[in-house]
Amino acid sequence: MKVIVGVSGGIAAYKAAELVRALQQQALDVHVTMTEAAQQFVQPLTFAALTGHRVLTSLWQDADHSNPDAAMEHIAEAQSCDALVIAPATADLLARMAHGIANDFLTTLYLATPAPVLVAPAMNVQMWEHPATQANIAILAARGVQILPPESGALACGMVGSGRLADVETIARAVVATLHRRQNRKQDMAQETVLITAGGTREPIDPVRYLGNRSSGKMGYALAEAAQQRGARVRLISAPTQLQAPAGCAVTPVLTAEQMRAAVLEHLPQATLVIKAAAVADFRPRITAGQKIKRSGPITLELEPTGDILSETVQRRLPGTLVVGFAAETNDPLEHGRGKLARKGADAIVLNDVSRAGIGFESDRNAATFLTESRAIDLPEMSKRALADRILDEVLALRRDKNLLSEVGAMPTRRAPTDRG
Numbered sequence: 001m002k003v004i005v006g007v008s009g010g011i012a013a014y015k016a017a018e019l020v021r022a023l024q025q026q027a028l029d030v031h032v033t034m035t036e037a038a039q040q041f042v043q044p045l046t047f048a049a050l051t052g053h054r055v056l057t058s059l060w061q062d063a064d065h066s067n068p069d070a071a072m073e074h075i076a077e078a079q080s081c082d083a084l085v086i087a088p089a090t091a092d093l094l095a096r097m098a099h100g101i102a103n104d105f106l107t108t109l110y111l112a113t114p115a116p117v118l119v120a121p122a123m124n125v126q127m128w129e130h131p132a133t134q135a136n137i138a139i140l141a142a143r144g145v146q147i148l149p150p151e152s153g154a155l156a157c158g159m160v161g162s163g164r165l166a167d168v169e170t171i172a173r174a175v176v177a178t179l180h181r182r183q184n185r186k187q188d189m190a191q192e193t194v195l196i197t198a199g200g201t202r203e204p205i206d207p208v209r210y211l212g213n214r215s216s217g218k219m220g221y222a223l224a225e226a227a228q229q230r231g232a233r234v235r236l237i238s239a240p241t242q243l244q245a246p247a248g249c250a251v252t253p254v255l256t257a258e259q260m261r262a263a264v265l266e267h268l269p270q271a272t273l274v275i276k277a278a279a280v281a282d283f284r285p286r287i288t289a290g291q292k293i294k295r296s297g298p299i300t301l302e303l304e305p306t307g308d309i310l311s312e313t314v315q316r317r318l319p320g321t322l323v324v325g326f327a328a329e330t331n332d333p334l335e336h337g338r339g340k341l342a343r344k345g346a347d348a349i350v351l352n353d354v355s356r357a358g359i360g361f362e363s364d365r366n367a368a369t370f371l372t373e374s375r376a377i378d379l380p381e382m383s384k385r386a387l388a389d390r391i392l393d394e395v396l397a398l399r400r401d402k403n404l405l406s407e408v409g410a411m412p413t414r415r416a417p418t419d420r421g
Contacts, residue, residue, distance in 0.1 A: 001179055002029045004077065006086035006106045007047075008093040009037020012122040012165040017042065019087055020050050022172035028179075031077070033057070033106050035093065056105050078112035082182065085175050086110075087148075088122035088165050091133050097145075098136035116178050120148040122165035142365055144386040148174055188396060190231035195271040196224045197264065197278035197309075199239030201257045205301065206289035214361040215279035217241030219326075219384050223275055224249050226388035235271070237263045239278055257281050257306035264309055268316060273395065274323045276310050277350075314345040322399060324348045324391075330355040337371050348372045348398060350391055370394045 003023055007016045016032070023030045032047040033056040044055035056077065086093065086106070093107070097119075102108040110117060119140065127133060128150060141147050148171055151164045198220020202210040217238060224236045225246035234249040237260060245251045252267070254260045257280045268274065283303040293299065310325045317323055325346045329336045330353075337351035351369040352359075359365050359381055367381040370391065379390050 001082040002031065002080060003083045003085060003175060003179075004031045004033060004081045004109070005047075006084060006089075006109070007032060007034045007038040007042070008086065008088060008090045008106065009035055009040060010088045010090045010122050011041065012088040013038050013041040015165055015168055016087055017046055017050060018168045019085075019171055020047065022168050023175060024050075026172065026176050028175075031056070031081070033077075033109060035104055035106055037090070037092075056109075059105050059108060075112050078109050079114070081113060081115050083116050083118065083175055083179055084110065084113055085118040085120070085171065087120035087171055089119045090121075091123050091127045091130070091136075094119070094121060094133060094136045094140065098139040116146065116182060117144075118146045118148060118171070118174055118178060120166050120171050121150050121163075123150075123163050125163040128163045142381070142383060144383045146174065146178065187231035189227055189392065191272070192227070192232040193235070193270050193272050194224075194227045194232045195235050195237065195264065195267050195274045196220055196227070197237045197239075197260060197276050197280075198224065199241045200279040201239045201260055201281045202255055203257065203281045203284035203306070204288050205285050206291065206293045208292045211281060211284065213279045213281065215239075216362045217243050217278075218362075218364065219366060219388070220275075220277035221246060222384040222388035223277055223391065226385065226392055230389075230392065232273075235267050237267070237278070257284065257309070261307045261309045261312070264313060265316065268313060268321075269318060271317075272321055273399075274313055274317070274321065275391075275395075276313070276323070276325045278326075279328065280309055281306055308344075310344045310346060322347045322395065322402075324350060324395060326350045326352065328352045328354045328361075334369065334371075334376065337369065341371050341373070347402075348395070372398060 005016055005020055007013050020030050020032065030051050031053050032051055034044055039057060044057055047055045096103070096107050097110055100111065102111050121128065137147055148166045151166055153164045199217035200213040200215030202212045204210045221241070221243045224234050228234045228246055228248045235252065236245060236249045237252045237254060238245070239254055239260065252263045254263050260278060260280060282305060284306050286302045286304045314323050323346045325340065325344055327337045327340045327349050329351065333351055333353045337349050341349045349371040351371055352366065354361055356367070359367055364384055365381055366384045366387050368379045368387060370377040370379060377394055379387060
């Protein structure tokens with residue numbers, strides 16, 4: 001497996017050579033990229049000799065303007081690596097990563113890679129404890145970057161405190177563990193055909209206006225991407241969003257709740273797992289005006305309920321198909337979530353407390369509770385993409401539990417001996 005070690009400009013840069021060796025001892029193919037400042041501490045030749053690969057130091061390195069592959073080298077490296085570990089990571093580099101500044105090869109690579117990213121900061125204790133650095137660390141952690149905190153001890157500047165690069169073996173073990181987790185779950189949904197709904201439906205009032213909601217579709221699209229990357233065949237039924245569908249997913253666009261219902265029922269027979277992340281309108285205008293309604297004073301809209309897609313999905317699914325619903329609540333979330341789980345008959349409900357600021361609708365972050373008949377599993381605040389994998393982990397655990405119960409139920413039972421007198 002290919003690991004890229006990113007080296008930024010701190011005195012701990014020399015320890016990156018030890019990290020390269022530690023990773024190579026795990027039979028990993030290690031490549032190195034260095035910032036301009038890092039080259040003031042260690043020469044690229046050192047890492048080239050250790051790895052046997054050219055060290056990437058600049059977006060314009062050996063630029064061949066007639067060769068499009070050379071111009072896109074950062075994209076090729078980003079797509080081909082299995083993990084990116086940055087050690088040491090300076091305060092400057094953390095700030096640029098947190099704010100999406102891509103002004104060198106390493107920061108551009110970070111933005112372009114879908115691989116897991118691990119960061120081992122190293123700096124002066126006051127720089128590490130500064131509110132700006134801690135805020136940047138929090139931003140990166142919320143986006144799914146794994147932070148390997150610095151150790152306490154004597155620092156190169158003569159001060160004592162937190163800021164010393166984590167032990168090289170600790171960093172190497174974290175990289176290997178991340179790769180193993182990724183590899184183990186990489187294709188753990190290869191036997192699943194997943195039907196996912198996303199976005200918010202629109203119920204027309206007239207040719208111009210509609211009843212809608214605040215759903216951005218981000219959670220459903222994150223689930224579709226996560227399931228597809230884990231080997232599943234994915235059918236995404238999407239109400240209007242501003243998002244680009246994940247590569248490899250089959251997409252059925254819909255507008256209204258009734259169109260979504262029809263699409264779900266059409267594809268339900270092929271599904272082994274249904275995840276209903278869409279925000280489906282509960283009501284629609286009983287009559288849709290054929291022409292734009294002119295402003296002429298107060299008007300009254302008569303609404304009627306839309307079909308209950310989740311309940312109908314549960315009733316019409318084939319044996320063995322899991323159905324997971326979503327519940328967005330603003331008060332007493334656990335009570336309402338459990339009530340929905342019981343009423344709908346779903347296997348699980350992903351409960352979102354949308355009254356919390358900064359998560360849920362329109363945000364890139366979310367938190368949830370995964371509710372089943374017997375358990376309530378808290379999934380703390382994280383990026384929606386990271387949360388998607390956590391939800392899928394719980395879904396697969398639920399399937400294993402159900403399969404085990406089925407096997408136990410199918411086992412013949414021994415009858416107690418009878419006294420025939």
